[in-house]
Amino acid sequence: MERVGLYPGTFDPITMGHMDIIGRGLKLVDRMIIGVAVNEAKKPLFSLEERVAIVEQEVADLDNPRNVPIEARPFDNLLMHFAEACGAHVIIRGLRAVSDFEYEFQMTAMNEQLNREIETVFLMADVQHQAVASRLVKEIAKFGGDITSFVTPRVREKLLEKYQ
Template sequence: MRRIGLYPGTFDPPTNGHIDIFGRAMKLVDELVIGVAVNESKKPLFSLDERVAMVKAECAKLNGPGLAEIRVLPMHGLLMKFAEACGAQIILRGLRAVQDFEYEFQMTAMNEQLNPDIETVFLMADVRHQAVASRLVKEIASLGGNISSFVTPEVKTALLEKYRK
């Protein structure tokens, strides 16, 4: 049986921390679905199509023997319904700090009530990325700060283009 993992997120924009989790998650499953979520409460800077395209471009750089296939899909609606539709047995989540854990702990408990057959696996952020949050990267970029160590050159270009408009 193929192990399918789902890594959901807004990815507005995808950061080096996200990409690190993508690469590490690829070692754990046969197929990795990256669900780029619609989350209007976060007021995304990039459209859903732009975020899907950015994540696809970054994932195209990740491949190698023994690594999972990656599918990047727009994700609408309830996470567990999306996971079921993808055939995922595992939800993968990255953790940076205690606040992440508290939120994820609550979400995992609720998701388990919705479908106890889907496991949630947490991956700790690499220490280089523990402080990196898309929200902060956007703020730094909007104020003219250097974001080179937080995102890839392609994402940096896309961010700077957004803030030039």
């Protein structure tokens, strides 16, 4: 049976931390879906279409020695409903700090009530990416700070275009 992994997020924008989790998640699955959430509550800088396109561009360049198929898909419904529609067996989540764990623990408990067949796997962020958050990257970019270690050059350019 093909193991389908789902890595959901807003990805506004996708960071090196996200890319690290995707790359490590590829070791666990036979096919990876990057679920790009609408999440208007976060007031994204990039449109949904832009975020999906950026994710597609970034994962196309990712080191993928097993050639795991990767696909970016938008979603605007419950994560578990989206996971079911994708045929996902596992939801991949990245953890940076203890505060992430508290939120993720609650969400996982609720998701398990909705569908006990889909497991959630937590991957710890690499030490160099533990402080990286899209919200902070946007703020640094907005005020002219150096974001080269947080995002790829292509994402950096797209952020700078938004703030010019």
